[in-house]
Amino acid sequence: MSTPPSDWEVVIGLEVHVQLHTRAKVFASSPWGFGKEPNEQVDPVVLGLPGTLPVVNREAVEKSILFGLVVGASVPEHCSWDRKNYFYPDNPKNYQLTQKDFPVVVGGQVEIELPGASRNVMGEHKFIRIHHAHLEEDVGKLSHAGSGSLVDYNRAGVPLLEIVTEPDLRSSAEAEAFLRSLVAMLTQAGVADCDMEKGQLRCDCNVSIRRRGVEKLGTRTETKNLNSISSVRDTVIYETARQIRELEAGRSITQETRGWNAELARGYVLRDKEDAHDYRYFPDPDIPTLKISRETVARLAKLVPESLYDRQRRYVEKLGLPYTAASVLVNDRALAEWFELAVAAHPTNPSGIANLVANDLLRDLAASAGTAGAFDETAPPAVSLASCPIKPAQLAGLVKLTDDGVISKQQAKEVFTEMFKTGQDAAAIVDAKGLRQNSDTGELEKIVQEVIADPAVAKSIAEYRAGNEKAINALKGPIMKRTQGKANPVLIDQLLRKFLG
Amino acid sequence: MADALHTLSAAELGRRLAAGTLTSRALCEALIARYQAVNETVGAFTYLDQADVLAQADASDARRKAGQGRGPLEGIPVAIKDNIAVKGQPLTCSSKMLASLVSPYDSHVAERLRAAGAILYGRLNMDEFAMGSSTENSAIRKTFNPWDLARIPGGSSGGSAAALAAGLVPLSLGSDTGGSIRQPASHCGVVGLKPTYGLISRFGLVAFASSLDQIGPMARSIEDCELLLNALSSADGRDMTCFGPSDRTLTPAGDAKKLRIGIPKGFLGKGVAPEVAAAVNAAVEFYRAQGCAISEVELPSADLAVPTYYVVATAEASSNLGRYDGVRYGHRSASAGTPVEMMTASRSEGFGPEVKRRILLGTFVLSAGYADAYYVRALRARAKIRSEYLAALAGVDVLLTPTVPTPAFKVGEKASDPLQLYLEDIFTIPANLAGLPAISVPCGKSGHLPVGFHLVGAPLSEAKLLAAGRLFETAHGFAHQQAAL
Numbered sequence: 001m002s003t004p005p006s007d008w009e010v011v012i013g014l015e016v017h018v019q020l021h022t023r024a025k026v027f028a029s030s031p032w033g034f035g036k037e038p039n040e041q042v043d044p045v046v047l048g049l050p051g052t053l054p055v056v057n058r059e060a061v062e063k064s065i066l067f068g069l070v071v072g073a074s075v076p077e078h079c080s081w082d083r084k085n086y087f088y089p090d091n092p093k094n095y096q097l098t099q100k101d102f103p104v105v106v107g108g109q110v111e112i113e114l115p116g117a118s119r120n121v122m123g124e125h126k127f128i129r130i131h132h133a134h135l136e137e138d139v140g141k142l143s144h145a146g147s148g149s150l151v152d153y154n155r156a157g158v159p160l161l162e163i164v165t166e167p168d169l170r171s172s173a174e175a176e177a178f179l180r181s182l183v184a185m186l187t188q189a190g191v192a193d194c195d196m197e198k199g200q201l202r203c204d205c206n207v208s209i210r211r212r213g214v215e216k217l218g219t220r221t222e223t224k225n226l227n228s229i230s231s232v233r234d235t236v237i238y239e240t241a242r243q244i245r246e247l248e249a250g251r252s253i254t255q256e257t258r259g260w261n262a263e264l265a266r267g268y269v270l271r272d273k274e275d276a277h278d279y280r281y282f283p284d285p286d287i288p289t290l291k292i293s294r295e296t297v298a299r300l301a302k303l304v305p306e307s308l309y310d311r312q313r314r315y316v317e318k319l320g321l322p323y324t325a326a327s328v329l330v331n332d333r334a335l336a337e338w339f340e341l342a343v344a345a346h347p348t349n350p351s352g353i354a355n356l357v358a359n360d361l362l363r364d365l366a367a368s369a370g371t372a373g374a375f376d377e378t379a380p381p382a383v384s385l386a387s388c389p390i391k392p393a394q395l396a397g398l399v400k401l402t403d404d405g406v407i408s409k410q411q412a413k414e415v416f417t418e419m420f421k422t423g424q425d426a427a428a429i430v431d432a433k434g435l436r437q438n439s440d441t442g443e444l445e446k447i448v449q450e451v452i453a454d455p456a457v458a459k460s461i462a463e464y465r466a467g468n469e470k471a472i473n474a475l476k477g478p479i480m481k482r483t484q485g486k487a488n489p490v491l492i493d494q495l496l497r498k499f500l501g
Numbered sequence: 502m503a504d505a506l507h508t509l510s511a512a513e514l515g516r517r518l519a520a521g522t523l524t525s526r527a528l529c530e531a532l533i534a535r536y537q538a539v540n541e542t543v544g545a546f547t548y549l550d551q552a553d554v555l556a557q558a559d560a561s562d563a564r565r566k567a568g569q570g571r572g573p574l575e576g577i578p579v580a581i582k583d584n585i586a587v588k589g590q591p592l593t594c595s596s597k598m599l600a601s602l603v604s605p606y607d608s609h610v611a612e613r614l615r616a617a618g619a620i621l622y623g624r625l626n627m628d629e630f631a632m633g634s635s636t637e638n639s640a641i642r643k644t645f646n647p648w649d650l651a652r653i654p655g656g657s658s659g660g661s662a663a664a665l666a667a668g669l670v671p672l673s674l675g676s677d678t679g680g681s682i683r684q685p686a687s688h689c690g691v692v693g694l695k696p697t698y699g700l701i702s703r704f705g706l707v708a709f710a711s712s713l714d715q716i717g718p719m720a721r722s723i724e725d726c727e728l729l730l731n732a733l734s735s736a737d738g739r740d741m742t743c744f745g746p747s748d749r750t751l752t753p754a755g756d757a758k759k760l761r762i763g764i765p766k767g768f769l770g771k772g773v774a775p776e777v778a779a780a781v782n783a784a785v786e787f788y789r790a791q792g793c794a795i796s797e798v799e800l801p802s803a804d805l806a807v808p809t810y811y812v813v814a815t816a817e818a819s820s821n822l823g824r825y826d827g828v829r830y831g832h833r834s835a836s837a838g839t840p841v842e843m844m845t846a847s848r849s850e851g852f853g854p855e856v857k858r859r860i861l862l863g864t865f866v867l868s869a870g871y872a873d874a875y876y877v878r879a880l881r882a883r884a885k886i887r888s889e890y891l892a893a894l895a896g897v898d899v900l901l902t903p904t905v906p907t908p909a910f911k912v913g914e915k916a917s918d919p920l921q922l923y924l925e926d927i928f929t930i931p932a933n934l935a936g937l938p939a940i941s942v943p944c945g946k947s948g949h950l951p952v953g954f955h956l957v958g959a960p961l962s963e964a965k966l967l968a969a970g971r972l973f974e975t976a977h978g979f980a981h982q983q984a985a986l
Contacts, residue, residue, distance in 0.1 A: 044606050048824040050599065050707040051586045051608060053740050083820050085867070089840040094823030142840065149840045151828065280867035282876060285712035285817055287741055 009212045010240045011220075012169035014232070015204040016182060018161045018192045019138065020063045026137050026159035027054030027097060027287075034198040038152035046157045048092035053286050056081075060159035062300060064104040064135045065292065067161060067191045069304045071130050073108030075297050079135075080289045085280045089151050090140040098162075099134035100281050102289070105163075106132045110185065111309045112177040113327075122316075122323050125309060128178050129166040136160050155199075161192070167206065167217065172236035179203070179229050184308050188333035196228055203232050207239040209247070218243070219253040223260050223267055235260050238267050305333055319343070319350040325358040334385045335362070341392035342399075352399045356416065361390065364420045389423040398426035405488065411435050439488040441495075444479075447487075448495045451478050464500060472496055506531040507668035510981055511577050511725040514671060518565065518576045525558035525565075525576030529620060532578055535669055536623075539986045544644040545654075545664035547583055548591050549623035554578070557620045564618060571618030574732050578622035579614055580670040582661050583641075584631055585716060586705035587611045587621050594707050595639035596629045598825045598832045598851030608705020609737045610674060610716055617732040622670055625660030629853045630822065631681055631709040633657050634925040637916055638855045645912065646688060647984035648950055652909040655685030655925075661719050662689035666951075668983045672720050672729050676706055678713045679810050680904075680929025683941035683955060686719055687904035690943045690951030690982050692726045692970065693719045695929075697960045698936035699744045702737030708821040710814035711742075713933040722980035723942070723971040730963065751961050754968035755898075758791045762969075763798035763897035772924065774907040780945035780952040781903045784973060788901075791972060798893045798900065803931060805882045807923060810930045812866050812879035819863025825851060858919065887935040894937070894959040899969055901956055902928045904941040908950035928955050938963045942970040943979040951982075 025032050028045035045052040061079075068075050082100040108130040116123035138158040142151045163182070169175050183201070186192040194201045208220035221243075223235045243253050256272040306314075308330050315326035329336045335357065342353045365388060398419065402412045407430055418429045430436050438444060451457065457478065463471035472493075479492055506514070506528055517523035533551050540546050561576040570576075581587060584594045586604040588611070593599045607615070614621060628638035636644040636659025644659045646652040647667040654663040658675030662685035665673055675682040677695035686693025695717045706716050718729035736745025764785065773781075789795050827833035827847030834846035852860070866875035893900065905925055915922045932939035937960060941953040956966050974980050 047829055049605070049830070050592060050594070050602070050824070051584075051604075051703075051705040052606075053704055055739060055741055085820050085823060087823065087826065087841065087844055089826070089828045089844065092824065092829065094826060095820050278869045280820070280864065280869075280872070282816060282820070282867055282872070285710075285742075286708075 007212055008209050008240075008244050009214075010170060010236065011167045011208050011210065011217055012171075012175050012236055013167035013206040013220075014163075014165045014169065014175065014178065015206070016163040016165075016179070017202045017204075018163065018186060018194065019200040020060050020135075020159040020161055021190060021192050022057060022059045022063060022159050024057050024059070025157035026057050026060045026135065028157050029055075030157065032154065032158050034195075036154055038150070039154060041154040042156070046092065046153055054097060054284070056287060056290060057159065060135060061104060061290065061292075062296065063159070063191045064133065064161050065297060066189055066300050066303055067133060067163070067186065068105035068108060069297070069301050070185050070189045070191070070307075071105075071108030071110055073105045073130060073133075075292055076102065076104070076106055078102060078289050078291055079104040081284045081287045082281045083284050086277055088139070088142070089149065090142040090153075090156070092140065092153060092156050096137060096139065097284055097287070098136035101283075103132045103134035104292075105130070105134070110165075110178060110181050111307065112174065112181045113309065114173055114177050120322070120324050122327075126174065128168045128174075131164045131166050133161050133163040136162060167208075172233040172240075175205070175236050176229055176233050179232060181308060184331055188305050188308070189303070199227065202227055205232055205235050205239075207236060207243070208253070209240060209243045219255050221253065221256050221258050223258040224270065226260055228262070231260055231262050234262070234265055235267060238265065242267070311336060315350075315354075319354075321351055321354045325351070325354040328358040328362065329354060338385055338388075338392050342396045345393040345396035346400045346403075349399055349403055352403065353396060356395060356399065360413070360416050361388070361395070361420075364417075389421070390419050394419060394423075394425055401426050401430060405437065405439065405490075406430065407435055407437060408489065411437075434484075434486070436486065437488040438483050438486040439491055441491065444483075444487060444491055444495055447479055447482050448492065448499055451475055451482070452496075452499055454478070461500060472500070507535040508981065508983060509671065510722050511574070511671040511720065511728055512722070514577055515573045515575070515728075519570070525561040525620065526555060528576065529554050529558040529578060529622075532622070532670060539667050540669060542645070542650065542986065543647055543663050543667045543669070544642050545625055545660040545667060545669055546580070546623045547593065547595065547626045547639075547641045547660070550590070554620060554622055561618055561620065571616065572732075573617075573728055574614070574672075575618030576620065577672065578620040578670050579729065580622045580625050580661065580664050580673040581611070582627050582658050582673070582675050583624040584627060584676055584707040584709075585610060585674055586707070587624075590621070591624055592707065593624070593641060594630045595627045595641045596851065596853065596856070597640045598848075599830075600640070600832065602830055604705075606705065609702035609739065609743075610733050611705060613733055613735060619672075619732070625658070625664055625673060627660055628657035628681075629856050630707070630818070631657040631676055631678055631714075632818070632855050632859055634680070634684055634922050635910075635912075635915070636660065636663075636685070637912065638853055640853055643912070646909045646950075647986060648690065649909065652911050652950070653688070655688035655905070655909060657681040657685075658693070658719065659685045662686050662691055662693065665689065665691045665719060665721050666982075666984050667986055672718070672725060674716060674729075674733075675719050676709075676714055676716050677929075677933065678709045678814060679933050680926040682717045682719060683904050683929050683939060683953070684925055686941040687943075687953030687955075688909040688951065690953070690979070690984075691719060691721050692723055692940065692942060693717065694726055694730060694940045694963065694966070695932060695938065696730065696734065696963055697938045698933075699742050700746065700938075700961070700963070701733050702735075702740040702743040702745070704737055704739040704743075708817075710817040711821060712817060713810075713814055715933075721982065723967055723974050724980075726940075727967050730967075751964055752959070754964035757965075757968040757972040758793065760788070760899060760965065760969055761794045761796065761897040762788055763796055763893055763900045765800045765803060765893075765900055765902060766797050768803075768902045768928070772906045772927075773903055774947060776947035777903050777905075777907060777952050780947065781901070781954045784944045784954045785901060787973060787976065788969075794897075796897060798897060800889050800893060800931075802882065802885045802889050806886055806931045806934060807927055809879045809882040809886065810926070810934060811862065811923060812875050813883060813934070815859045815863030816867050816876050816879075817863070819860045819867065822852075822856065822860055827851070855919070883934050886931055890931060890935040890937060890957070891959070894957075898962070898965055899956045899958050901954060904928060904953040904955040908947040908952060932957045936960065938966055940966040940970055942973060943982065944973065944977070945979075
């Protein structure tokens with residue numbers, strides 16, 4: 001559905017605005033966060049009172065550099081800020097501090113994975129180039145109430161990293177995959193939380209089309225302020241179809257700025273090129289050019305986590321995990337690291353651990369935590385391992401008990417449920433519940449012989465001997481009954497076959 | 502005795518306070534009496550909270566009594582230009598736009614003065630948003646030159662200079678973007694210093710042109726000026742362009758008699774009034790007689806300074822003044838409409854004509870299609886001027902010129918000719934463009950009107966400028982002069 005007719009190619013570039021995870025605002029010491037009373041998180045600097053001056057928040061710069069390192073960008077020696085002048089009531093100074101000429105991140109790329117043929121099959125991987133990312137300040141929020149207007153400056157001055165891609169995306173699916181991958185990178189590195197419901201990630205989407213094989217880019221439109229992955233996907237589909245319709249009808253595309261109505265699933269024109277603002281950019285005289293020391297870069301480089309897809313490849317190729325489990329684990333850095341601690345405690349069966357983590361643990365955590373989440377409505381709910389009652393080594397212990405034949409796989413599920421409830425070790429639960437399998441050959445031989453001697457099963461024995469393989473199962477029930485269900489089923493089967501010979 | 506207190510220097514007042522022969526309350530009461538007698542005539546102050554002043558004075562006296570005096574400024578009143586924030590006091594910038602604004606915070610310099618025990622003494626008139634050279638652009642009131650009440654005191658820190666010359670206060674703060682401390686100091690016969698850009702924090706100084714603005718001390722003597730400068734300069738993390746004196750060492754004064762003084766070639770020809778030229782030439786000859794080496798220096802790009810300034814300063818101002826829109830504070834138009842219409846109307850009503858002229862000019866020079874021809878070129882010219890000044894100051898210690906080409910003109914005389922008015926700053930503007938320290942020192946009279954000379958030094962050479970000024974002042978007795986009112 002997202003693929004345009006074959007002779008048209010869609011070209012997409014995204015500008016993603018991400019609120020950085022910092023304690024203070026980007027040019028003021030005022031803290032920020034979600035869900036406060038209007039204008040609670042302001043100070044003279046945020047409000048642009050006369051005489052106040054911006055001071056660059058080092059934490060915001062370092063988070064931006066960290067993002068650059070995560071995407072393999074070059075970190076420049078210097079960066080600086082410019083003023084973007086425009087009048088609007090939500091803009092306290094009527095200029096926005098942004099980086100026009102010397103941004104904090106230049107270049108880099110984001111690896112994406114397209115959907116595979118099925119859920120169990122890895123899809124195609126691609127790299128999307130980043131043009132640059134610049135650190136700027138968010139503006140306030142204007143709302144209309146009755147005959148008046150109200151403005152809340154809590155959001156004003158929140159650090160915003162604007163990440164601008166090259167026009168490398170070729171379908172709505174690629175745009176979706178890019179945003180998923182980007183969100184994972186940002187959150188896994190602790191750069192941003194990307195909670196869409198809190199407006200922490202917003203996207204401008206540039207779309208143009210051209211005939212396949214044509215080098216020259218078509219005229220693009222920019223749809224502003226998209227606040228979910230599905231809105232980006234729907235905008236690309238809508239805009240592609242609209243532009244094809246226009247061009248095939250012999251009309252041309254107007255370079256314009258558009259909005260998106262998610263409820264109606266329709267785009268609309270905000271302003272055309274003629275109405276474009278003249279922002280009168282110039283270097284901000286209050287903020288001297290900032291030198292980025294190589295020591296800072298080296299220190300931050302140590303915080304760069306293993307990339308999503310490097311981890312995925314390692315899990316599949318080195319640890320032998322099934323693709324599905326690997327792809328679930330790598331989406332959540334904390335979960336993946338939790339998994340790796342468990343593997344370290346029991347290195348011989350990573351797949352056994354992965355299956356428990358990716359299925360049972362994730363399911364129970366989600367059920368106990370409720371959902372978070374957000375920008376990506378289709379992603380699995382985010383879980384918090386902080387409150388996880390099971391420790392990685394305990395889960396490893398459970399898998400080891402199964403691998404050693406102490407309990408059956410069926411029993412392992414039961415033990416897991418109990419572990420999640422109580423936080424106890426698997427061995428303690430197995431002992432307390434008396435779940436340990438009876439694998440004492442001498443004792444089981446005796447019981448098997450007693451059962452065989454019972455005339456009640458003579459008919460089944462006869463049938464088995466006559467060639468009905470299934471008839472043997474009728475003997476297993478009485479054996480289990482005599483052992484309170486603890487007999488090792490594999491051993492019983494072997495013994496029955498031996499004695500019935 | 503008490504009736505003469507307003508004629509004394511801050512240093513002398515400090516000595517009396519320290520000796521216990523004077524209290525801050527007695528001093529402030531004397532100055533309030535002086536204020537009541539002459540402020541209406543001079544128009545230097547726009548605001549004085551007498552009860553607050555006396556409460557501060559009592560607190561100072563109590564500190565001193567308890568042995569907790571805070572230094573040489575303890576108990577001494579300092580009056581403040583109305584574009585420097587003092588918590589709980591008006592911050593009008595002499596504009597209708599901010600007529601109702603009371604600052605909720607202290608500027609860095611206000612904090613420094615409090616820490617030094619000084620009395621924060623009232624608000625001084627100025628040209629609206631510091632744009633002007635005569636204080637005639639104030640939307641609050643007129644200020645007159647105490648030496649001739651028919652004439653302007655200079656500007657934009659006209660209130661700061663007039664208050665000193667009228668004996669209303671011993672010390673005042675001004676701000677200087679293109680000469681706004683030095684030009685009124687020259688016109689009113691007082692000392693005014695514009696420090697090296699970055700020496701004093703701009704936190705709490707309402708921005709006119711951020712890359713040029715500096716707060717500076719004004720006084721009736723070099724000694725007092727230095728006293729105030731020392732209290733103001735300190736590093737401040739709230740102004741990224743401020744390094745303060747702790748990061749770099751100020752150049753020591755050295756022996757003033759060994760100073761190498763450069764005279765920019767051709768400067769005295771530029772519309773300089775004969776009496777001004779005579780007074781400044783006499784100062785040059787004085788320094789020569791003291792043993793200073795006098796030489797002529799070339800500053801080929803000096804003619805670019807005024808046009809460069811009016812591009813850079815207006816560009817920055819057009820953006821800095823964008824925040825005055827009636828949304829959060831300040832004048833809000835009563836005319837209804839959309840928020841954006843309200844903003845437009847508030848700005849149209851709140852700003853005076855000179856401020857509007859500069860906003861329009863600055864908006865134009867930054868516009869798409871014109872920025873390269875004006876703003877970007879001006880930045881190049883500015884860099885050239887700076888490098889020429891630094892090169893010249895590698896060969897000499899100070900550059901000496903008149904501060905202003907002519908003495909104070911009559912009120913209204915140049916009001917209709919902004920370009921003529923802009924030339925008032927021809928000698929002072931380069932120091933702002935180059936970020937250099939500069940001082941105006943009284944050096945004589947043109948008739949009954951004061952004349953000053955101007956010294957510019959290398960970055961952080963404030964001590965040399967003060968030493969040179971002290972040498973002249975000591976020999977000539979221009980210190981502490983006040984107009985008869």
